[in-house]
Amino acid sequence: MANSAAVSKIPLFRTLAARGYASQPAVAAALKSGDVQTTTLPNKLVVSSTETGSAISRISVAFKAGSRNETHDNLGAAHIIRVAAGLSTKHASTFGITRNVQQVGGSLSVTADRELLSYTIEVTRDNLETALQYLEKSVTGQLFKPWEIADSTPRVKLELANVSNQVRAVELLHQAAYRTGLGNSLYCPDHKVGKISSETLQHFFESNFTANRGAVSGVNIDHQMLLGYAQSLQLGSGEGAKNDNKYYGGADVRCERGGKNASVAVATNGAGWSNLQEGIAFAVLQRAGGVGPATKWGQSAGVLVKAIQAAAPNTGATTLNASYSDNGLFGFVVSGPAKEAGIAVEAGIKTLKSCSPSDEDIARGKAQLKSELAFIYETDGSLVQELGVQGIVYGNTLTLKGCFDAIDAVQAGDIKSAARKLSNKVSIGAVGNLEHVPYAADLN
Template identity: 25%
Template sequence: MHPVAEKRRPFSGDIMLAAGAQRGLHSSSRCFTTAAAAQASALPAISEGASTAGGWLSKLFGGSSRLSIPLTDPLPGVDLPRPDAVPSTAPSTETLALSNGVTIASEATPGPTATLGLYINSGSVYEEPYETGCSHLLEYMAFKTTANRTYFRLTREVESIGAQILASASREQMAYNIDVPKPNVADAVEILVDSVTNPKFLAWEVKDAVAKMKGDIATVKDNPQTVLLEGLHEVAYTGGLAKPMICPEGALGNLTADRLGEFVQRNYTASRMVLSGAGVQQKELTNLAQPLLDSLPQAAKEGSPKSEYVGGDFRQFSPSPMTHAMLAFEYPGGWNDVKGSTAVTVLQFLLGGGGSFSAGGPGKGMHSRLYRRVLNQYEWVHNCTAFSSLYNDSGLVGIFISTDRARSGQSFDIITKELQATAQGVTNEELERAKRAAIASVYMNLESRAVVAEDIGRQILTYGHRKPITEFINHIEKLTVKDISELVSKMVKKPPTVAVLGDVATVPRYAQIAGRFS
């Protein structure tokens, strides 16, 4: 997988992973009689092991007889379905490239449900200036009216097969997912492919989606991390990665059905698309999807638009009682440097951090450097967390901090000191703890079907194939204290990128911050 997942978002540009949603079971009847109760009432009388003791509540609960069979024993006369056999070895990922360039890949994970995903090399980095916000809008327009289905019909079909649908946009990739019980995989594949390859983009649906986007964009302003991350990319890069992922309010008026259709037609081509599945056999998935995907136009495979890291300064005033800031540096290799991106992931676990009111306990990072050296030392620091946003060929690595407004000027004193101290060296104990946490995160995340499906799709788009998990684990195991020190030392030699939200007047100037790393 993109070496290690933490749950994301997919982190979008962060470590590429995602989390599955839990389903509740609801009775379709308004009375209290359930199917299980009806089945139990039809069973023959059970005399063995039954107790005839009554009690003053016996009439209330249906009589004097009650079973005394232990809960660990099956009820006589009730045939339960046998669970799927757990394979003795982990299932492998199988892939097939169609003649037009679409890749179909799957892993037959055990369990009652399957997750399917269509992943496309398309995102905000591919937008022209007049298309700003198209990728963001496509997330809202997913699973709407198609050339073959009305939105109402599509919704009813999704409900009838017990499926859950989800779409997410990022800077370099789009993802469309459907989670469904295995007997309904055929219907799910057809709905998924139809929704992605045959969208209608009706004018009134686009108008409604834009209106909803406008409301959501307004709420984003209340999320300091999102505001700073957008600002960070804007000043850190020139080129594709400098383009906004969240549509600016001023660009909403340019988003029309025709413009959205042109963007999809240009970018949703066969060679940039992967259909992935977890919990479904490769042969079954291929037989279902190939007739639906063969008609997609073949186009030359294009690389991602180029981006150049330059560093910079983003500042936005806010009357908030706290000041929020980010300090980041480029990691130039991105996901394509597997060894280096794995080291970045371990570095993030090593620095760790969190909020001052985070729940503690094993695995919560309470022994990470930022927790011990910052959150436990300064009561006016409300949050101090290491972060990374990695892309195919580049990435940003740094620290996010929130402090009392009166202490705004000291925030960069703390995080610059921590990065410099990490460059000078960490202890073997700290590194081993971070390595164990990273490995545990990988394995635990891959227990989720949704993560497996996403991992398959995104890795094939990035590397052309899915790398074995052992490759990432081996890179983690081989990391040394010297490797971490050299990684940070090289990063801080580049121009920093600074983003501040809050009391910007008392925060040191960009030249002062950059001078500390000279």
């Protein structure tokens, strides 16, 4: 079984003879490849599916249970629950889950970000029955036995030790920008490792793993069968955690580590995906700013990255657009020699606050965004995740054509209007040798 955590995210766009979902009628005709069916159950659980023709079926169960839902008392709970995926539940032991999933050649994984925790099973179509049973047994009725959680502590420590300075800078940036809620890290704080009790995890699980906060998505699975499966899931109800999404701005969170290099993340208030048009505008603006070379050994064509690297040639840079359901951050991340850090940050801030993308930049940004979405929809593993995200954020889902139409509907004026909002106060997260890294107060 696999576990992974994600920093950002770009939030868009056989019927079986088994138990409760066995009685669901088969569809009259095969779903046209690319079409997406979405249904909201009476308990508010959103169910979506599509067909790509692959021999592998993928089903994901996601909940609004990311780190933004943590409080001061249970910081790190989402990270520990992600690591605990596949451990004993009320319905199966760790050995039973592992053995039965592997016996059918399946793969059970869990991913997490600030908003969602998502459990995904991948298996050949003819082994769906067993795979779905153990996906359900893994997701519902989690127990968090103290000795199993304790045995997971070394893994948590290893993950923390492997966090790169660039990722850590982005984590600190969120803390500076939001303080709590979206400011909570994807990773368990060092001082909480091994100290989060089973009762704390159980409370977080029961509060946030509820039907009205969840979505079930499937690729290469009959929609009626998936509906029956979703209806069979024993999920509670409740509003779950309420958290802050206010952007404060003007703050720094710095981690001085010495050495010869520095990684700095700088951002101002961006946009959330609750406003699709504005969310797309910032996504296009990110590509216009530059997200790395499109060809091996190539250079970024983005205006923001060009400006930073012209001032600090030995520094790597990329445009940052961290969009969530109700808010976001927009800025850049630089990493390189400590002596160039200040120059790189100042050049980035100057370009960010005077950003006025040309029509050519906007056209390139739209083309790159469409290309990235096409890759997501073409890859079943990423598609099943995307459908789950859209289901939770919008209560509905988009086809690839629907995504393209939404991008085309955003005009150059909308994108330039988004660019004008980048003159607000910035926040900074920095890691490494920070001697030359300016403070936010000196830049606002």
